[in-house]
Amino acid sequence: MLPIQNFKDFINHNSLFAQSNKILLAVSGGKDSVLMVHFFKLAGFDFGIAHCNFNLRADESQRDENFVRMLANSLEVPFYVTHFKTKSYAAIHKISTQMAARDLRYNWFEEIRQSENYDFIALAQHQDDAMETILLNLTRGTGIAGLHGILPKRDKLIRPLLFLSREQINELIVKNDIDFVEDSSNLSVDYARNKIRLKVIPHLKEINPNLEQTFEQNIQRFSETELVLQNVVSELRGHLITEKQNNLYLEVAKVKTLKPQRLLMFELLRPYGFSELVVIELLQALDKQSGTSFYSNSHRITIDRKNLILSPVVTENQQLAFIHINDQTVNILQHKLSMSFTDEPYFERGSERAFVDADKLIFPLVLRTWQSGDKFIPLGMKFFKKLSDFFIDNKIPLVEKGSVPILINGNGEVIWLGGMRQDERYKVTPSTKKVAIFSLK
Amino acid sequence: MLPIQNFKDFINHNSLFAQSNKILLAVSGGKDSVLMVHFFKLAGFDFGIAHCNFNLRADESQRDENFVRMLANSLEVPFYVTHFKTKSYAAIHKISTQMAARDLRYNWFEEIRQSENYDFIALAQHQDDAMETILLNLTRGTGIAGLHGILPKRDKLIRPLLFLSREQINELIVKNDIDFVEDSSNLSVDYARNKIRLKVIPHLKEINPNLEQTFEQNIQRFSETELVLQNVVSELRGHLITEKQNNLYLEVAKVKTLKPQRLLMFELLRPYGFSELVVIELLQALDKQSGTSFYSNSHRITIDRKNLILSPVVTENQQLAFIHINDQTVNILQHKLSMSFTDEPYFERGSERAFVDADKLIFPLVLRTWQSGDKFIPLGMKFFKKLSDFFIDNKIPLVEKGSVPILINGNGEVIWLGGMRQDERYKVTPSTKKVAIFSLK
Known part of the structure; x- marks a missing residue:
């Protein structure tokens, strides 16, 4: 009784994934994510279920975890669970509980995806989530880029339920008599979003009962307008x-x-x-x-x-060297950096060399030492980490910080924490056409 | 006690009008329009006041008219008033009372502007009106063009109060102890707009107390993005x-x-x-x-x-001829159309010849007879009129309709109802660089 053809059409139309792919579903146990599980089962896709227990409300958190485990068992699909000390993580990093939960969740999903060989991570966001995001962005201030809502696909994250509204999801849950838990840790609901959801959108729907479909069309027009702007700017840049x-x-x-x-x-x-x-x-x-x-x-x-x-910008005591596109080696402190290119989409694991998507490089690159405020996305992670935190986690003594050479892109982003870890944003992917290989001696 | 410098800055920054211009203020007697009057008085601008009595609520309508007349008298500025039979106009034209009032109002303002030699018509719309328009457009479906809100200037209409929010207007009214009437015919408030104003925006302001300023910045970004799109499309067209x-x-x-x-x-x-x-x-x-x-x-x-x-598209019994950019004369029925160009921004009044902004022409033009659905904006008017209605108003017998030659632009718009009236959109203005002159024999 699920509209499985619409589901498949949406996946194909947005090139979310191929029939042969393995998908990791993020499942809280709430209506949206449970419905997504049933869609994947009915469509015959290859998938596993991942659940985060944030330990935010002791009993309920355990009940949710048990519910999702039983759902996975009954469908005979792999189940992954983790427990977070969300509140203490938030306290240590001085961020909100909600931000902490997001960080922890996405990083863990990505770890499981890589270690268990899944191709994509599926999140159960729907049209109302996208609409809320747009109205929130407008309220807080935005340009055209804030009007595309939630994209069906970004990197390894896919949102295959974006063809449904919250109302349609509720109907499908009732009609098909699907069990779920009232989500005890609804992470996506903050104060402002809740206001938009409960106080604003119902009034807009009185004006236009087909609000979700109207927004879907708005989003397409805005996304295309954004693309026109990007094309103009990139031509102008040249x-x-x-x-x-x-x-x-x-x-x-x-x-x-x-x-x-x-x-x-x-x-x-x-x-x-x-x-x-x-x-x-x-x-x-x-x-x-x-x-x-x-x-x-x-x-x-x-x-x-x-x-x-x-x-x-270079600070006073800092060592710095520029790397131009034709350079083969550059010296800084006691280090020597070599750069070479290959047209094969090729990489090796390890910290001695960095394999980078060459099309993302903006020359001249900079090789320099650490400065306050530096941050990067460690390979395999989804979120920024301060270099100072990364040094602490990896037990690098304070005095050695200043001697780690850092490779910086022309736009100021970290490419490689030399000899330690490269940045997620610059890694080689299946769509990489040219690879830059950096090594340090 | 009014922020007169901000008012003048807004006028100059948006090039609304020059110190020497004469401005016709549209004044209902409500807070917004009365405040606008006081700003104009204090700034020492040359202005007159126009008031429409829509006769929608007998006593209140008369009270409003009297109030605005007394305001004009006390400030010793010209006062213009008209009485409309709004309900019967709406019934005859099969449109809503609200649409009828808009049509009547704008057409009358434009008539007074021309006959009394005013340069611009000022409307007292403010930031909240602009914000409401954007949220309404989003709710009903829009592209980037629906996100620029209300423009400070379009043709002869200016909105010099767009630098203020409704809240700021209310404060200024109270602080300066300004008299006004509770507007008995608040034309701009329809059902949907009222919902946005009273039910939606207050919640958005709880999320962002500076919502109006944020929207003002959003609007600037969206307008500029719209301009980028227009530039790309016009280059592509070539x-x-x-x-x-x-x-x-x-x-x-x-x-x-x-x-x-x-x-x-x-x-x-x-x-x-x-x-x-x-x-x-x-x-x-x-x-x-x-x-x-x-x-x-x-x-x-x-x-x-x-x-x-x-x-x-040409209907079967229709006479039609194309006019190319190098043509000098074209024949249709018993008529002969001549076309010539001049670089002087020049025109004469009269119905025998049409003086047209040549840069707006899309060749080939078409000269053809009337077809069902034809409409145009008669010179001096703001709104569309069906050609069939125009023929009736001007007592052209039905049988003669088919012999009136109509000059049509390449985009399908009427340029000239040959020998009778030309279209407002194609008239010669101070910014016209090249004039096309059409005459009929």
Whole structure:
């Protein structure tokens, strides 16, 4: 009695995964995730179930875990469970319980995915979640990028239930007499989202009873508009930005002809970490005396007579070397970095060498020592970690921190914590066309 | 005690009008419009006050009129008033009371503006109105064009109070002890807008107390994104559409490379009246057998082997002639149309000749006789009128309808009801660079 063809159509239309893939389902035991399990079973897909026990409400958390375990057992599919000390993790990292639960959850799912050879992680988010996200973004302030809602697929995360509204899910649960638990740790419901869900959307649905479908169409139009903007900006980047002696140059005269200037400059400078406010100030200062500088966390932009000069920020005691696209080796401190390229999508595990998607590199790269505020996404993880925390976790003494060479992309992002761990964002994937191999001696 | 500098800054920043301009203020007597009057007085601008009595609630309507008249008298500025039979107008035209009031109001304001030599008409809409419009558009379905809210300036309409929120207006009214009437005919409040205003926005403001300012920034980003899209589409139009023998051609091979295809094709075909649904069907049919046609009200698009052929729709008994950019005269029925161009922004009043903004012309133009559904905006008016209604109002006998030559733009819009009245949208304005002069013999 489930609309299994619609489910399959949605998966195919959005290229979520192939029939032969193994999918890890994130299952809390609530309506949405339990319905997703039944869809996967009925469709005959190969899947396992992962459940996080956040230990936020002792009895209920245990009841949820038991329920999901029994569901997995009855369907004869693999079951993975983990227990988190969410509150103490939140306290240690000085983040909200909700953020802590998110961090812990995504990192663990990704670990299981890799160790148990699953292709994707499926989350049971639906159309109302997407709609709520858009209304939240609008309320808090956003540009076009905040209007695409929740994407059906991003990296290893898929959302195969985005073709259903909450109402449709409730109907399917009732009609098919499906058991579930009232989710005791509904992580996605924070204060603001709850307001949008319970107080705002019901009124919008009185105006338009087909609100979810209308938003689905809005989202398609906005996503396509976003793509047009991205295409324009990436073409502009090629025309406007030139590299000279470790710096990037933008001709002031050309910047002045940009239209609409604010949006395009913001999008051009976004990869270097400049905020909209700084971009507005920069544009207002264009005609004033030259020499003024503006800063992001990783870069400085200086108004010269005819050019804007964009350069990575270096602190005083720091060792730093630039790596250009034709360099083969670069020296810093007692280290020697070698770089080579191959067209084979190839990599090896290990910490001595880094295998990087070369198309993501923005030259000149920078090899430098640690500075305060550095962060990266350790390979295999989903979330940022401060380098200082990473050093502590890996028991690197404070005094040695300053001698670890760090490879930085032209946009200020960490590519490789030299000799230790590379960044998730730059790893080789099945769609990588060219691989850059870095090694340290 | 009014923030007069902010008011002036907003006017200058958005180039609403010049110090020397005469402005006609639309004043209902409610808080917003009365506050606007006080701002104009304090700023020392040259203005008059126009009030519509819609006769919707007898006593209150008279009270409102008296209040606004006294306000105008006390400030010693010109006062214009009119009385409408709103309900009977609505009944005759089969539209809602609210639509009727809008039509009547805007048309009358424009008449007064022209006859009394005002430069602009000022409406007292504020930030909350803009925010409500965006949320309404989102709820009912929209693309990026529905997210710019209410523009500070469009044609002769200006909104100088868009720098204030409703809350700020209420505060200013109380602090300055300004008299007003509770607006008995609050035209802008329909059922859906009321829901957004009273039930939705208060909850969003609990999430973000600075909601109005946040939306103002959202609107700027969205407007700029919309401009990027418009630039891309207009460049694409030049590359993609070629004219041959009265028809427009789009190469199928090029259409297939468009990315994102749906949005760009929709925007390219929008001037010819094709809906998004028809565009989606057209794109799905691209690979199927050729010969299939799709229709808008004014155009047909046919899939040929290598091309999409776009042509104006002609009914069977209709007389029709095409006018190409190099034509000087064209014959149809007993009429002879002449066309010439001048670079002087020049026009004369009268019905024998039409003076048209040449940059708005899309060749080939069409000269044809009346067909059912034809509508236009008569010069000096703000809203569409059916040609059939216009003929009735001007006492043209039914039998003569078929012999009036109508000049149609390449996008299907009426340019000139030959020898009678030209369309508001194509008139010569101060920003016109090239004038096309049409005359009929």
